[in-house]
Amino acid sequence: MKIVTPIIAGLLLATAPARAQICGPDVKHSTKKVEGKSPLETNPPAGKAVVYVLAPTYEGGYLQMKVSADRVWIGVNQYKSYFVAALDPGEHDFCSKSGDNATHLKLTLEAGKSYYLRQDTVAKMGVGMPPTTLQELTAEDAAVLLKKCKRMEFAEKSK
Secondary structure: OOOHHHHHHHHHHHHHHHHHOOOOOOOOEEEEEEOOOOHHHHOOOOOOEEEEEEEOOOOOOOOOEEEEEOOEEEEEEOOOEEEEEEEOOEEEEEEEEEOOEEEEEEEEEOOOOEEEEEEEEOOOOOOOOOOEEEEEEOHHHHHHHHOOOEEEEEEEOOO
């Protein structure tokens, strides 16, 4: 029994970097809440799909929740915020991450269309970061929630 515990601990430590990068590579980033709409909202690029990712509640507090598409970071949310990204049409693997917790959602996007994703944390008791969720919303539901959110801008810091 004494041998099993160090083996399990070693396996957990060995997989920690892989778990940390499940959605994409580790990056240092900065975020800020901004006023007004994104240029992607007012003038969507031709041949692209526009994806809105909303975190409409206070459930996660100041916890930052990153989102990637195909293992490339596209934005970060906090409470009552959203961001917008333009992506090529086709199938995409979206991944929402908070701490070491992650969830995936696969969507097939069409050029010229808008898609709305809701990103939340799930309330939990105990130690560690709360789990994150990601689900598709209807345009009607998203319109109501967008009124409660401020837009976030995300930038990777240079090394």
